[in-house]
Amino acid sequence: MTPPTIDDAVAAFVACEPGDADARRRLREILWSVVCDRSLASEARNALADAVALLDDPAAFAPAAEASSLVLLRLHLEVAVDRLEMAAAGGATVNGSARTPTDGAPGGAAVATWFEIPGDADGALIGDFVGEAHEFLEVAEAALLRLEGAPDDAESVNDVFRAFHTIKGTSSFLGLGAIASFAHHAEDMLGRVRGGELAFTGTVPELSLRAVDQLKALIAAIPAARAGGVELSPEYAVLIAAMEDPLAVPASPATPSAEARAAAPAAAAPAPGLPEGTVKVRAEKLDRLVEMVGELVIAHGILKETPAVQDASQQELTQRVLQADKIVRELQELALGLRMVPLRGALTKLTRIVRDLAARSGKQVVFETAGEDTELDRTLVDLVADPLMHMVRNAVDHGIETPSERLAAGKPAMGTIRVEARQAGDRVLVRLRDDGRGLQRSKIIAKAIERGLITSGEGMPDAAVFELIFAPGFSTADAITDVSGRGVGMDVVRRNLLAIRGRTLIESEPGKGSVFTIELPLTLAITDGMVVRVQGERFIIPTARIRRCVRPAPEMLRTALGRGELLQQGGEVLPLLRLQRELRIPGPSADLLAGILIVAGDGHNRVALHVDELLGQQQVVAKPLGESIGRVRGLTGGAILGDGRVGLILDVDELVQASRSAAPAPPHAAPHAA
């Protein structure tokens, strides 16, 4: 008797009717013998092992969970088949959807010819996907055109790869099998280019562009596919075959791109409209508007200070200026508010994703959100949406255990994922907490060693181990599923956040769960600031970072080791930092007792800042100091003060650091001659 193959497994899966436990047992037996075949690609075996594990979970096939478990099972099988196909050229292909009329017969190479979307698909999510996919395809197209001039541009290859990758991931998640399968092939081809296995020459550029065109056509066909299905164009199958082996295709393809477009599903539909009463505005126009309003506010401020307006005898003029003043201030608030959007939208989207993912993986998850009204600059909301999506997927896929595992571990069968957003000082924190199994240190280390990221995990602190998740090319998924992606992503997420001085923090406790925190600066948003005077200069301290202000008395002041100054108050001892000295402002050394101490920072990271005077509170919009100056120690940027001059915004965290280092030389300032 010949050992069963993956084709037998697919056939057995097709025979699995809901409720047929015997058919499932047969499938499991076949899968198990395939898994034991060590000659198969390990990634395919992993996927099959996942399928076996799923079949072994009795909870997964309870009547309520069965339908989603079968879908998940199909996903595992598809991944396995794909992997095998990649490993051995000319392998069998499983159709993108079990519902397609031309379902692949075991052993035969079959590519979908029919595109249909299940009636219960979520219209809103698909609408989002269409918009997102269009953007990605534009980016990919631009990158492909750049590549024609510079075929070695790795960044452009990455752009194209990411576009295909993201479309694949999202469409697979939404059940758009035909799109997912096509994008998957396109991604594979670009993946080979990215890995240096394939040169971006010959037919590859042409195929890539045609793939972009085909994806556009497929996306345009979504409405028809939802309405009952649509025949896929011949180009679909031609391209899939060509992308599998680009070197085998003659350099000038028989089907030019324009023709392909014509042959594509004809049912093109206009892009879904925006919600009623909403207008799309280019972000740079908005920025310019905000800038101009700022200009108006300042010009108006100067007008208000003009002697003629101040003149008591000019009552009418004064009154009219004051009236205009009110309008200007309201306008400013409105303009600044235009760019601020609540996080609600980003969080709501997650609810649905968690639900669907949990259903697919046979897990039970309660999803809670808090702080949906926290406002962020819209560019930041976009930046936080991606990492959140990744983290939620990770939490469901890898964090939360199956109900049986949870019960065995003495936890409630129902897992909890909680996302909360809040403003903490001049930063916004978005925290994702799950009560799953926690990050598995040994697994991460093993994977990192396998990927050549580290040679040994010996003595590495947990935090450093968890950081490895963000390394390029890393994925903790044992089995690579369509849903959790291939480990592109987290490094990109990290890079995007770093670009705006955001941070990601991971805390995890084995068996208890993990906490992922995304920390964003508020630099693009409005900050409440305390304006302080140090000698002749004014600085802004974000009000939210200020704990209290203290007028110093002699008994509060201490010195340590004869030099470090300390504030001792209420049983608490804090380092004292003279801003004049720290900021190198010339002038006579001020008397500590004559000034004010501002206690700023959080928790253990606090410092008492000595300033000469508090000048008052002001709302400010933080702006960068200009590229020529770059990052300056102790400052987060500048803001326009009421009189039109620039005030510098102090970076409380860095001042805390400065107060701690005994040596005056900071790590990232220019070398000191001292």
Place this chain on the structure above:
Amino acid sequence: MTAPTVETRTPGRNVEGKYLTFILAGEEYGFEILAVHEIIGMLPVTPVPHSHPAVRGVVNLRGRVIPILDLRKRFSMPPGDVPETCIVVLRAGPQLLGVAVDAVTDVRMVRADEIEPPPLFGQEVDVSCLLGIAKSDGRVRILLDAARVLSMEPLASVPVPADIA
């Protein structure tokens, strides 16, 4: 903080064109007019601690924060007796940078045959920012390479003087 991608020109060649001329410490200088974004009167400057000594500070240019460069310090000249009167705002890509000057004098056409390559003053004078020397109607004008002046890459590597303790 990347250097602007403006092509650095070879001194003495291909520098014919219109120049904005200005006075600094009694000498006349010129910037290529194409690099000049605008000229504004002197604005109150906010000094930026821990930044490069040649950075005078930042100003509010209609709601935008831009750095102001001290050309005297950039060229290691002694400080002036009278405060500068205007700021020449230079542009390289999206980047703006102001240069404080004593006075703006003229916009004039400088022909190639009037331009001589910059002399070698010796090692203590930085000539990398000079395009050439223009001689016409009995006067000498020093033509500056705006892209080099804007480039803070070499600036950032200059050591910062000791702390004021």
